[in-house]
Amino acid sequence: MYYSGKRRGEDGIAAVIDFLLSNARLVLGVSGAALLGIATLAVKRLIERAGRPPDEKPDKKMTDSWEELNLVSASPKLLRKGIEGVVMKQIAAATKKAELSQPIPLPTPEPQRRRRMDLCAMTFAERLQQYYRTRVCLSAEEVCVAQQRALDIATEIQAFLHSKHLDTPLGDMMLAGSLLDDLQVVKADHACLIVPLQLESSLWTPIAGEDTFVGHPQYCMVRRENLEFFPRGQSYWDRHLLGVYLSSRLVSEQLGKAVMESMNWPSLSGTLECDVRPVLGSPELKLEIQGLSQCGYDDGERFYITILPTVRLGEMTLMAQREITGSFDYVWYQSLYTSETARLATLDKEDSEVRRKCLKTLKAVCRNCPALRKLNGSHLGNVILHMSEKDTDWSESAFVDRFLQAITELIGYLETGILPSYFKPNVNLFQGFTADDIDEMGFMLYCAVTEPEILLI
Numbered sequence: 001m002y003y004s005g006k007r008r009g010e011d012g013i014a015a016v017i018d019f020l021l022s023n024a025r026l027v028l029g030v031s032g033a034a035l036l037g038i039a040t041l042a043v044k045r046l047i048e049r050a051g052r053p054p055d056e057k058p059d060k061k062m063t064d065s066w067e068e069l070n071l072v073s074a075s076p077k078l079l080r081k082g083i084e085g086v087v088m089k090q091i092a093a094a095t096k097k098a099e100l101s102q103p104i105p106l107p108t109p110e111p112q113r114r115r116r117m118d119l120c121a122m123t124f125a126e127r128l129q130q131y132y133r134t135r136v137c138l139s140a141e142e143v144c145v146a147q148q149r150a151l152d153i154a155t156e157i158q159a160f161l162h163s164k165h166l167d168t169p170l171g172d173m174m175l176a177g178s179l180l181d182d183l184q185v186v187k188a189d190h191a192c193l194i195v196p197l198q199l200e201s202s203l204w205t206p207i208a209g210e211d212t213f214v215g216h217p218q219y220c221m222v223r224r225e226n227l228e229f230f231p232r233g234q235s236y237w238d239r240h241l242l243g244v245y246l247s248s249r250l251v252s253e254q255l256g257k258a259v260m261e262s263m264n265w266p267s268l269s270g271t272l273e274c275d276v277r278p279v280l281g282s283p284e285l286k287l288e289i290q291g292l293s294q295c296g297y298d299d300g301e302r303f304y305i306t307i308l309p310t311v312r313l314g315e316m317t318l319m320a321q322r323e324i325t326g327s328f329d330y331v332w333y334q335s336l337y338t339s340e341t342a343r344l345a346t347l348d349k350e351d352s353e354v355r356r357k358c359l360k361t362l363k364a365v366c367r368n369c370p371a372l373r374k375l376n377g378s379h380l381g382n383v384i385l386h387m388s389e390k391d392t393d394w395s396e397s398a399f400v401d402r403f404l405q406a407i408t409e410l411i412g413y414l415e416t417g418i419l420p421s422y423f424k425p426n427v428n429l430f431q432g433f434t435a436d437d438i439d440e441m442g443f444m445l446y447c448a449v450t451e452p453e454i455l456l457i
């Protein structure tokens, strides 16, 4: 039966519930509980919007579920209970039907719905390929110009350090990160420069964070050893000790003073013919470069370079990344980026680089979509690595399928609030996300399950 929709918002609610229930069947791959959680999140959003006049007329008849829910008088709590009941019932029914290997009925008249889905699938595959070519990938020239710019600046900084701080045992600065590894997307607008600290391996040991009171498996401390035979002062780096630990804050601060506060940036800008200046007020060592127009950039476009003091001890790469480690002055961040990128490249070598293509496309989608902006290369790369554990097809023809699979996998991880790091499963990459962040991402991705085009806007 059809309600007249006198009350504000009802029509919109009906349309969304219909939409939810049809999605429920399409994402049965995600566990029932996960699905239910995301569905109720969606309802929460919907309630928030219910005060506003509906901006669309429902194009379908309301389902029986509509009546069951008795939305007219429902409080948000009751509504949630109601939808849980309905969704549960639908899932149970759909699962039962699936077990009997019968086709799962869709809420709208079937042929009509099917046709629409086929059409979407076709155009979506094409649109995704087009998105990849035109929105995701950078031109070789753009990458080259940006890399050269970063290297020019590295050369200048290094020459300056050599002339003023010859005693500081630093290795050669190196370009690192997505710009180097062909993983940067949309715009070549950032780069990392690694500054290797040369530590005497006999005097320093890394202590994993989970073995200390810090308790974080991706944090690490660097302990000074052999103080009885090689007393304090024997190593250059002893001046940066806090207790018996090398302080990432003190190292960063010294480098900040030596480079950021001391180099003649206006003169360097003159030499390089672009405006280079340190970013003030960031805990990280960051440079902003502007006006690379003659190199192919538009005026006003900015390019950022982060300088990362880095310690290599054994297999570990530790970075002074104070934006991440915050107030822990003696803590270093163990970067898994290199291992993750290398593993993806190795796996990709066996087929046709579809993992990279998928990762870059997902990165671009998340960068371009405000609701998903918090998902970065590290989250998405780890999702692809987890997906690669299963025996799946990663050939070029599977690109669209893998892309869509990544979306449902992400929904599953968001629902539990946990995305385990591939190389350190006790690290939760979603740590630090608020419940609202998770709601927002979950809702967006959930909607994308039936309308993936919304991701390519």
Ligand SMILES: *[C@@H]1O[C@H](CO)[C@@H](O)[C@H](O)[C@H]1NC(C)=O
Pocket: 324, 374, 376, 377, 378, 379, 432
């Ligand atoms: C991704 O974001 C997390 C914070 O959510 C941050 O710790 C991490 O360094 C970021 N990774 C990359 C590759 O930007």
